[in-house]
Amino acid sequence: MERELRAAWADALRFKELWQRAKQRADKREGDLAPREAKVRDDELDIAKHKKDLAVRERAVAEEERSLEDKRADAASGFASEQLKATEQLRGKRDALQIEINTLEEELATRRTVGVSEERAALAKERLQLDNDRQALEQDRARHARDAQALAAERALFDDQKRHLERKHEQDLELAERDVALKLARPERLREKEEEARKAAEEEGAALRALLDRLGERPERLVEENARLSVQIGELEDRLTNVPDAAQLENLKALAARTRQAEADAVEWRRQRDEVGQRLDRQLVAVGDLETAREVARGLERQNAGLRAALDEMGARWGELQAQEADRKPFVTLSGYDADPAMLRLPPTRSGELTLRALADEVRQRMAGERQFYYSETDVRLFLAGLASSRLHLLQGISGTGKTSLPIEFFRALGGNSSVIEVQAGWRDKDDLFGFYNAFEKRFNETEFTKALYRALLPANADLPTVIVLDEMNLAHPEQYFGTMLSKLENLERGAVLDILNSPVPNVPDLFVDGSKLPFAENVWFVGTANHDETTVSFADKTYDRSHVQELPHTYTSFPASDQHPQDPISFIALKDAFDLAERQHRTAATGARRFIADEVRPLFTPLRIGWANRLPLQLDRFVPVFLAAGGTVTEAVDHVIEAKIIRKVRDQFEITPDQLTELKDKLQAAWPKLESGGSPTRSLAKLDDEIHRLSGGIG
Numbered sequence: 001m002e003r004e005l006r007a008a009w010a011d012a013l014r015f016k017e018l019w020q021r022a023k024q025r026a027d028k029r030e031g032d033l034a035p036r037e038a039k040v041r042d043d044e045l046d047i048a049k050h051k052k053d054l055a056v057r058e059r060a061v062a063e064e065e066r067s068l069e070d071k072r073a074d075a076a077s078g079f080a081s082e083q084l085k086a087t088e089q090l091r092g093k094r095d096a097l098q099i100e101i102n103t104l105e106e107e108l109a110t111r112r113t114v115g116v117s118e119e120r121a122a123l124a125k126e127r128l129q130l131d132n133d134r135q136a137l138e139q140d141r142a143r144h145a146r147d148a149q150a151l152a153a154e155r156a157l158f159d160d161q162k163r164h165l166e167r168k169h170e171q172d173l174e175l176a177e178r179d180v181a182l183k184l185a186r187p188e189r190l191r192e193k194e195e196e197a198r199k200a201a202e203e204e205g206a207a208l209r210a211l212l213d214r215l216g217e218r219p220e221r222l223v224e225e226n227a228r229l230s231v232q233i234g235e236l237e238d239r240l241t242n243v244p245d246a247a248q249l250e251n252l253k254a255l256a257a258r259t260r261q262a263e264a265d266a267v268e269w270r271r272q273r274d275e276v277g278q279r280l281d282r283q284l285v286a287v288g289d290l291e292t293a294r295e296v297a298r299g300l301e302r303q304n305a306g307l308r309a310a311l312d313e314m315g316a317r318w319g320e321l322q323a324q325e326a327d328r329k330p331f332v333t334l335s336g337y338d339a340d341p342a343m344l345r346l347p348p349t350r351s352g353e354l355t356l357r358a359l360a361d362e363v364r365q366r367m368a369g370e371r372q373f374y375y376s377e378t379d380v381r382l383f384l385a386g387l388a389s390s391r392l393h394l395l396q397g398i399s400g401t402g403k404t405s406l407p408i409e410f411f412r413a414l415g416g417n418s419s420v421i422e423v424q425a426g427w428r429d430k431d432d433l434f435g436f437y438n439a440f441e442k443r444f445n446e447t448e449f450t451k452a453l454y455r456a457l458l459p460a461n462a463d464l465p466t467v468i469v470l471d472e473m474n475l476a477h478p479e480q481y482f483g484t485m486l487s488k489l490e491n492l493e494r495g496a497v498l499d500i501l502n503s504p505v506p507n508v509p510d511l512f513v514d515g516s517k518l519p520f521a522e523n524v525w526f527v528g529t530a531n532h533d534e535t536t537v538s539f540a541d542k543t544y545d546r547s548h549v550q551e552l553p554h555t556y557t558s559f560p561a562s563d564q565h566p567q568d569p570i571s572f573i574a575l576k577d578a579f580d581l582a583e584r585q586h587r588t589a590a591t592g593a594r595r596f597i598a599d600e601v602r603p604l605f606t607p608l609r610i611g612w613a614n615r616l617p618l619q620l621d622r623f624v625p626v627f628l629a630a631g632g633t634v635t636e637a638v639d640h641v642i643e644a645k646i647i648r649k650v651r652d653q654f655e656i657t658p659d660q661l662t663e664l665k666d667k668l669q670a671a672w673p674k675l676e677s678g679g680s681p682t683r684s685l686a687k688l689d690d691e692i693h694r695l696s697g698g699i700g
Contacts, residue, residue, distance in 0.1 A: 382640055407527040419469065453468075
C-alpha cells in the first residue's frame with residue numbers, strides 16, 4: 001500500500017512539473033514578444049527620423065538651388081547660357097532624384113504600414129492569449145489557497161527567471177519556434193497520457209478512500225489533493241489547447257522574415273539616400289569647377305595666342321637658319337682644304353730615275369744625322385721593300401724600339417707626309433676610324449684619319465709619299481674598325497673608293513665622288529704598331545697575310561752619320577717607277593725565291609699543318625727585287641719572309657713538339673743552299689730556337 005501511495009505521489013509531482021514547464025514556456029513567449037514590440041517602436045522612430053532628415057535635405061537642396069541661382073546671375077554673358085543649361089540639367093537630375101526619394105519613401109511607408117499592422121494584430125492576439133493565461137493563473141491561486149506559500153516561492157522563482165531573461169540578448173526565434181513545433185508534434189499523446197493519469201488517479205483515489213475508510217482514518221486531505229490535481233490536469237489541458245498550432249507558427253515565421261526584410265530595405269534606402277545626396281553635392285561642386293575651368297581655358301587661349309606668335313617668329317627664324325644651312329658645308333675642314341691656296345700649289349719634287357740603294361742609304365743617314373734615330377741597314381731595306389709589297393705594315397716589338405718613329409722618320413727623310421692616329425680600345429666599326437654624319441646638324445664629324453686621306457688627294461700632296469700610323473693598332477680588333485680598308489687595299493689598281501656617307505649630300509668637298517664617296521689615294525701607306533701584352537688583342541691571319549710584318553730589334557748601334565744636303569721631296573711616281581724597275585731587273589731572283597718556297601719550304605711545314613695562300617708568292621714578286629735593289633741579298637729577303645710570315649704560325653699549333661721543330665730546323669738549314677750557296681737563314685733559325693725553348697719549358 002505504501003508503494004502505491006509513493007507511486008501516486010510521484011505521478012502527482014510529475015504532473016506538477018509538467019504544469020510548471022508549460023507555465024515557463026508561456027512566460028518565455030511573453031518575454032520574447034517584449035523585444036519585438038521594442039523593435040517595432042524603434043523602427044517607427046527610425047522612420048520618423050528618416051522623414052526629418054529628408055526634410056532637412058530638401059531645405060539644403062533649396063538653399064543650394066538659391067545659391068546656384070545667385071551664381072548664375074553673376075556669371076559672364078558668354079558663359080551664362082551654358083551655365084543655365086548645366087543648371088537645368090542639374091535641376092532635372094535633382095527632380096528625378098527627388099521623385100526617386102519620394103517613391104522610396106512611399107514604398108518604405110507602405111511596407112512598414114503593412115508589416116506593422118500585421119505585427120500589431122499578431123501582438124494583440126498574443127496579448128489576449130497572455131491575458132487569458134494570467135486570469136487562469138489568478139483563478140489557480142484562488143483555488144489553491146493552501147498552496148499559497150509554495151506558489152509565492154514559485155512566483156519569486158518566476159520573477160527571478162524573468163529578470164534573468166530580460167538581461168539576455170534576443171534569442172534566436174527559429175530555435176524557439178522549432179521547440180514549439182517539436183512540442184506540438186505530440187499533443188494527442190500528451191492528452192491521452194493525461195486522461196489515463198486522471199483516470200488512474202481517480203481510481204487510486206477511490207481505492208485509497210476505501211482503504212482509509214477501512215483503516216478508519218479521515219480521507220479529507222487526500223480528497224482535496226485529488227481534487228486539486230484534477231483541477232491542475234484540466235488547466236493543463238486548457239493551456240494545451242491555447243498553444244499555437246502549425247499555421248500560427250508559420251505566420252510568426254513569415255512576420256519575422258518580413259521584419260528582417262524591412263530592416264534590410266531600410267538600410268538600403270538609407271544608403272541610396274546618402275548616395276543621392278553625395279551625387280547632388282558633386283554636381284553642385286562641378287558647377288563651380290566648370291566656371292573655374294572656363295577661366296583657366298580663357299587664360300590658356302591667351303597663352304596659346306602668345307605661343308603661336310612665338311612659334312611663328314621661331315618658324316621665320318628657322319627658315320632663315322635653313323637658308324643659311326643650305327650654304328653650310330658638311331665637311332668643314334675638308335672644304336677648307338679645297339679653299340686653301342697652299343693645298344692647291346704643286347711642290348717641287350725629285351723626279352727621274354732613282355737608285356734604291358742610294359735612296360736607302362740616304363734615308364738612313366738623314367734619320368741618324370737629323371733626328372738621331374739609328375736603324376740598321378737591314379731594317380731600312382726591309383721597310384723600303386715592304387713599301388713595294390704591301391700598303392699595310394705591321395711593326396712589332398717591345399715598347400721603346402722605335403716602332404712609331406721608324407715610319408714617321410722614314411717618310412720625313414723622303415720629304416713626304418705623316419699622320420699618327422691613336423687607336424682606342426673601344427673602337428668597334430669604321431665610324432670610329434672615319435667619323436660619322438650628324439643628320440640633324442647636317443655636319444660630318446671629321447676624324448684625323450679622314451683628314452689625312454683627303455689631304456693626300458690634294459695637288460700639294462698627291463705626288464708625295466704619305467704614311468698614316470695607327471699607333472697601338474691592336475688595342476681593338478683591327479678586323480672590325482679597319483675591315484673596310486683591308487679589302488680596299490687590294491683593289492687600288494681598279495680605282496678604289498671609300499663610302500664615307502650612306503647617301504649623297506650637298507656641298508661635299510670638291511674631290512668627293514657621287515656626293516658621298518672619297519677616292520683612295522695611291523700614294524698612302526698604313527703602318528700599324530703592335531705590342532703583345534694583356535691589354536691587346538691578336539691579329540687575325542687575314543690581317544697578317546695582307547701585311548708586311550717586321551719585328552724591330554730591342555737595341556740599335558749608333559754610327560757616324562754623313563751630312564745630307566737639303567733636297568726636294570721624293571716624288572711618289574718616281575718611287576713607284578723605281579719599284580717597277582727593280583721588279584723587272586730582279587725577276588729571276590724573285591722567281592727562284594718563289595720556287596724555293598714552294599718546292600723546299602712548303603713540304604717542311606705541311607706535316608705541321610701550316611700553310612699559306614697565294615698572297616705570299618705575289619708579295620715575294622715585289623719584295624725580293626726591291627730588297628736586292630736596295631743592297632740586300634736573296635737569303636736576307638727570303639729568311640725574313642719565312643721568319644715573319646710562316647714560322648709565326650707555329651705558335652698557334654699546340655700539338656707541335658720540340659723534336660718536330662728541331663727536325664724542321666735541320667731540314668731548313670740543309671735545304672738552304674738550293675736558294676743561295678753560302679747563305680744561312682739566321683732569323684728563321686733563331687725564331688725556331690725560341691719556339692723550341694718555349695715548348696721545352698712548357699713540357700718539361
